[in-house]
Amino acid sequence: MKAVLTGNQAIARGFYEAGGLVAASYPGSPTVEIMETLKGYDGIYAEFSPNEKVALEVAIGGSLYGSRAMVSMKHVGVNIAMDPLMTFTQSPINGGFVLVSGDDPGMASSQNEQDNRIIGRFANMGIFYPGSSQEAKDFIKIALELSERFKTPMMMDITSRVCHSRGVVELGEREEIKAKGFTRDQEKYTMLPPNTFKAQYFMKERIKELEEYAYDASFNILEEVEGADTLIVTSGLMYYNLKELNLPVSIYKLGMVYPISTRRMKELSQKYKNIIVLEEMMPFIENELKLKGIDCKGKEYFSFTGELFTEDIEEGLYKAGVIQERKYKGRDTVKTVARPPMFCSGCPHRPVFDILKKLNVTVIGDIGCYSMSVLPAWKASHVMYSMGATVGITKGMNKAMRKSGDKKPIVSIIGDGTFFHSGLPGFIDLIHQVDEEDNMTFIILNNSTTAMTGGQHNAASGRFNNKDDMQVDIKSLLNAMGIENIQEVDQFEYKKARDIIRQATREKGISVIITTRPCALKYKIKEPHFYVDPEICISCRTCVKVNCPPIRMKKYEGIDELKSSIDPEECVGCSVCSQVCPVGAIKRSQ
Amino acid sequence: MNKNIILAGVGGQGLVLATKIISETAFRAGLEVKTNDVIGLSQRGGMVWGSVRMGEKVYSPNIPAKEGDILVGLEPLEAFRWSHLMKDGGHIILNTKEVYPTPVLLEEVDYPHEEIEGLENRYKVVKINAREEAKEAGNIKAANTVLIGMLAKLLTIPNSIWEETIRDNVPPKAIDVNIQAFYRGYNYL
Numbered sequence: 001m002k003a004v005l006t007g008n009q010a011i012a013r014g015f016y017e018a019g020g021l022v023a024a025s026y027p028g029s030p031t032v033e034i035m036e037t038l039k040g041y042d043g044i045y046a047e048f049s050p051n052e053k054v055a056l057e058v059a060i061g062g063s064l065y066g067s068r069a070m071v072s073m074k075h076v077g078v079n080i081a082m083d084p085l086m087t088f089t090q091s092p093i094n095g096g097f098v099l100v101s102g103d104d105p106g107m108a109s110s111q112n113e114q115d116n117r118i119i120g121r122f123a124n125m126g127i128f129y130p131g132s133s134q135e136a137k138d139f140i141k142i143a144l145e146l147s148e149r150f151k152t153p154m155m156m157d158i159t160s161r162v163c164h165s166r167g168v169v170e171l172g173e174r175e176e177i178k179a180k181g182f183t184r185d186q187e188k189y190t191m192l193p194p195n196t197f198k199a200q201y202f203m204k205e206r207i208k209e210l211e212e213y214a215y216d217a218s219f220n221i222l223e224e225v226e227g228a229d230t231l232i233v234t235s236g237l238m239y240y241n242l243k244e245l246n247l248p249v250s251i252y253k254l255g256m257v258y259p260i261s262t263r264r265m266k267e268l269s270q271k272y273k274n275i276i277v278l279e280e281m282m283p284f285i286e287n288e289l290k291l292k293g294i295d296c297k298g299k300e301y302f303s304f305t306g307e308l309f310t311e312d313i314e315e316g317l318y319k320a321g322v323i324q325e326r327k328y329k330g331r332d333t334v335k336t337v338a339r340p341p342m343f344c345s346g347c348p349h350r351p352v353f354d355i356l357k358k359l360n361v362t363v364i365g366d367i368g369c370y371s372m373s374v375l376p377a378w379k380a381s382h383v384m385y386s387m388g389a390t391v392g393i394t395k396g397m398n399k400a401m402r403k404s405g406d407k408k409p410i411v412s413i414i415g416d417g418t419f420f421h422s423g424l425p426g427f428i429d430l431i432h433q434v435d436e437e438d439n440m441t442f443i444i445l446n447n448s449t450t451a452m453t454g455g456q457h458n459a460a461s462g463r464f465n466n467k468d469d470m471q472v473d474i475k476s477l478l479n480a481m482g483i484e485n486i487q488e489v490d491q492f493e494y495k496k497a498r499d500i501i502r503q504a505t506r507e508k509g510i511s512v513i514i515t516t517r518p519c520a521l522k523y524k525i526k527e528p529h530f531y532v533d534p535e536i537c538i539s540c541r542t543c544v545k546v547n548c549p550p551i552r553m554k555k556y557e558g559i560d561e562l563k564s565s566i567d568p569e570e571c572v573g574c575s576v577c578s579q580v581c582p583v584g585a586i587k588r589s590q
Numbered sequence: 591m592n593k594n595i596i597l598a599g600v601g602g603q604g605l606v607l608a609t610k611i612i613s614e615t616a617f618r619a620g621l622e623v624k625t626n627d628v629i630g631l632s633q634r635g636g637m638v639w640g641s642v643r644m645g646e647k648v649y650s651p652n653i654p655a656k657e658g659d660i661l662v663g664l665e666p667l668e669a670f671r672w673s674h675l676m677k678d679g680g681h682i683i684l685n686t687k688e689v690y691p692t693p694v695l696l697e698e699v700d701y702p703h704e705e706i707e708g709l710e711n712r713y714k715v716v717k718i719n720a721r722e723e724a725k726e727a728g729n730i731k732a733a734n735t736v737l738i739g740m741l742a743k744l745l746t747i748p749n750s751i752w753e754e755t756i757r758d759n760v761p762p763k764a765i766d767v768n769i770q771a772f773y774r775g776y777n778y779l
Contacts, residue, residue: 004610004617004625108628132624165651166613166625243649310654331655334674337667337699339691341601341636372634377692544695549635552695 005169007162010133011100012037013169014140015070018096019177020044022062024055026421027453028074029109030160031102035072036456043174048456051387051421052077053084056099060088063097063153064189066180068144072100075116076386080422082119087191089123090199092151094180096144099125099153104160105280106307111367111386113305115282117257120155124203126210127258128156128219131236133167139255142219150213152206157257159280161307162237211259219255220264230322231272233285233296238278244310249322257285262292269294276301276320280308340375345549346525346572348447348517349373351491352413353380354546354580355498361411361505364397366390366423368415369452369519370445377547381413390414391426394440402437409505412442416460417450419474430510431482441504441511444474447519455522464518474514486512494579520572527573528589534563536585543577543586551577591621591746592645594653598672599664600689601636607759608662608734609640612741615755616644619747624651635689639672660744661713662737664720665689666706673709682713683740685720685733716740716779723774729764732771739775749776 005013011034015023023046025035038046045062049055052073062069073081078101085099101119104110120127126146128139136158143154187195214220228250234242235254242251252268254260269275277286277298286298301316302308308316311328318326343350353373356363357380365373365381366389373380383393394412401408414423430440448463450456462471475486487504491497497515504511532543534556543551543564550570553562564585566577578586595612599605609627616623627640641653658676663669663684673682693699709715718740720733727736735756742752753769760768 002617004614004623161626161651164627166610166623167651168617168622237650240650241652244654309652310650328654328656332674334671336671336702336705337691337693339600339635339637339667339671341634342692344602344634369634375692377696544697547692547695549689549695552690553697 001171002168003171004166005133005137006033006164006166007130007133007136007158008033008164009037010137010169011072011140011156011158012041013171014137015068015144016041016044017137017172017174018141018144019068019175020070020144021067021095021177021179022059022069023047023071024049024058025072026050026052026055026077027450027456028077028102029453030104030163031072031074031100031158032453032456033163034100048450048458050459052080056081056084059097059099060084063093063095065182066095068096068177070098070100070140073102074110075101075103075114076110076112078116078119080387085123089125089153090191090196090203091188092202093147093153094182096147097153098140098143098147098156100156100158102158102160102163103281105305106160108160111384113281115284116155116157117284118282120157121258123153123155124207125153125155125258126150126207126256128154128255129235129257130156130158130162130255131239132162133165133169135255136162137169139219146210146213150206150210152210159237207259211261212263214256214259215261215264217256220261221253221255222250223253224250229273230276231268231274232276232278233289234278235285236280238280238308238313241308241310242278242313245314245317245327247317247323254285258288260285260288260292265289265292265294274320274322276317276322278302278308278313278316281305340377341372342375342377342547342549343369343372344521345570346520346574348491348515348520349445350546350548351494351497351576351579352443352445352501352515353378354576355494355501356380356411359502359505361409363411363413364390364394366414366418367452368418368445370413370415371452373413388414388418388422388426391423391442392429394442395426395430398438398440399435402435407437407439409439409441411505412440414442414444415451416444416446416448416474417458419444420459420472427478427483428481434510437508438510439505439508441501441513443501444512444514446474446514446516449519449522451519451521455519464523478512483510483512485510486514488514488516491515491517492574492576494576520574525572525574527575529568529571529573530566530575530578530586530588531568532564532566533585533587534559536583537563538583538585539563540582542580542582546577546580548577593643593660593745594658595642595644595741596653596658596661596672596675597627597640597642597664598661598668599638600668601634601638603638603664604734605638605640605664608664608738609642611738611755611759612642613644614759615747615752616642618751618755621645622648624648626651637668637671639668660741662741664734664737667691667702670702670706670709673713676713678712680713681744682709682715683737684709684715684717685737686717687719687721718775718778720775723778724771727771727774728767732764732768735760735768735771736775736778739772740779742772743776743779
């Protein structure tokens with residue numbers, strides 16, 4: 001039987017067919033859908049964990065018990081999970097283990113473009129690199145088998161394009177695999193010296209064996225063209241983009257990009273005059289080949305950043321002299337009006353950032369939908385790096401300010417998902433070495449879902465979803481840490497929220513404000529829409545500046561000046577615009 | 591039949607489901623198919639685009655520049671933005687409902703009406719108010735199904751297969767409305 005599946009769905013299917021038992025993830029684009037799909041299969045324990053480190057640990061536990069286990073996350077999530085990963089990989093693997101990392105060449109929805117093949121290598125893992133949905137499914141199964149055979153953890157590094165792309169996939173039945181159970185063996189599973197001494201040699205040997213296996217493994221495909229003097233070494237989607245060009249060159253397509261068989265590459269380098277490496281992002285395969293003493297070229301011709309399309313590949317091969325004529329003339333795009341993302345109609349983040357913008361305070365942001373407050377329409381938060389980072393950065397900047405005699409307030413913004421993910425240790429640190437000059441305001445936007453990735457469960461979700469088993473009360477949690485000045489506010493009561501936030505920034509000490517409205521995308525607001533009375537509107541544009549999709553200036557018949565307007569089809573009736581209007585021109589319809 | 595179809599719209603317009611329905615229909619018609627769609631940050635009112643490639647053999651899900659046969663524009667500006675992928679003389683199905691991006695809402699730039707009109711000089715453009723047609727069919731939420739009906743007219747896959755895929759991909763309550771919406775689109779051309 002066949003079906004059309006995305007790369008993500010195919011990974012889930014592969015894990016299911018391979019008899020996988022334990023899977024965990026933290027939602028992050030581009031891999032979110034893997035776990036969402038897994039939750040639909042019977043016989044698998046599947047969870048969204050509070051962060052990637054916990055997710056990895058859950059999978060490690062499954063693998064230690066001798067069951068097949070998988071953990072999936074976006075590329076930057078692996079950074080969070082690095083600590084257990086780097087030590088766990090020293091152990092001989094019991095049940096097949098695979099870490100799926102979703103990389104994002106071109107950064108469609110990520111804060112950096114790190115190439116996690118480098119992490120896989122660093123962690124002594126074999127790395128599979130699929131280019132289609134069928135390969136995504138097949139490689140997961142092979143990775144789990146090899147993981148058990150070579151006692152090695154495996155990585156599947158998959159790019160966002162392949163995660164989201166659909167293709168036809170051959171489906172198989174689930175193979176029921178009985179967990180082997182956990183056998184106590186401290187030498188294998190307790191990583192203290194001297195056990196770790198041996199482990200270094202074990203890992204080295206394990207990769208060497210895998211490299212030997214790679215020589216004629218079925219997942220590395222050699223397509224030779226009679227008389228060709230150029231060999232292109234590639235992997236993943238780049239193979240398929242290259243095939244579009246239909247060139248008379250030989251291709252060595254690596255299903256597993258690490259380790260690469262030295263013997264195979266030496267043989268090929270004897271046969272071919274030119275070896276060109278085609279890969280997105282870092283020169284990973286290219287560097288591997290160069291370390292093996294293979295003369296090859298790659299990043300001279302292809303960009304180290306962004307996606308590589310068929311047109312880019314053609315251009316690179318033209319520069320390399322492999323082809324003499326070009327079919328495509330680049331990939332010129334239409335230059336027109338930009339469309340940056342924006343807060344949804346009724347988004348509970350909107351009033352908070354409108355208030356902060358008007359207060360003109362320095363805001364340390366974080367990762368979530370509220371990251372969009374950095375966009376040109378708002379410019380309302382001024383630092384944004386990584387999950388949970390706002391808390392520590394705010395404290396550090398506050399300390400530097402106070403030591404320098406700067407008395408200005410500083411505001412930190414964090415969502416509930418991010419709070420549970422990695423904000424907690426930062427909050428614990430807040431009451432350590434408090435100075436009376438401190439002035440920090442922490443706003444926790446508790447919309448009770450992981451909104452940016454599509455509204456997944458988190459530890460606060462039970463507040464609005466009675467089917468969810470977690471409802472951790474953030475206020476009680478912070479109280480237990482010794483943080484006392486905590487206020488909860490409904491941010492759709494604009495003036496009250498503004499007064500509380502303003503007061504907090506004016507007071508010394510640590511203030512925490514928890515906003516209470518849920519995500520408007522997950523919990524739709526269905527109130528009568530608002531409209532503008534153009535006779536009252538003074539064209540001040542205060543409402544336009546809250547940047548809500550239905551609000552814009554328009555020409556009314558018989559009125560010269562442009563007046564504000566609200567598209568009734570888009571307005572959900574949250575009332576924020578009517579509350580910022582200084583003259584009461586925005587009214588609710590009935 | 592080798593066809594390259596581009597879909598362009600605004601985050602939240604249902605482009606991912608439309609891409610799914612088109613690709614599953616092609617698959618059920620016995621074609622090989624690959625698709626792309628962009629999700630993530632773009633979901634929140636940003637630009638989104640997808641592609642469906644169908645035929646005997648499909649390597650990459652990406653449509654190279656100037657190889658698009660049909661562009662389904664869920665929104666006019668977004669159709670214009672992705673028109674560089676189209677063959678000269680290709681078909682553009684253009685939903686006329688404008689969704690204004692932030693720079694227009696903030697009066698920094700005008701919505702590019704004239705440039706969008708200019709598409710007619712290079713491509714076969716069919717304009718439709720898909721929401722109105724869907725309303726006539728019984729629910730404005732079926733607007734994308736109207737556009738899919740128009741697309742079906744330009745392809746050669748039997749309507750029974752389209753119907754079957756639509757049935758399998760919309761809520762049971764909405765099946766009749768969507769089938770009606772499909773035929774309103776199909777007969778529009």
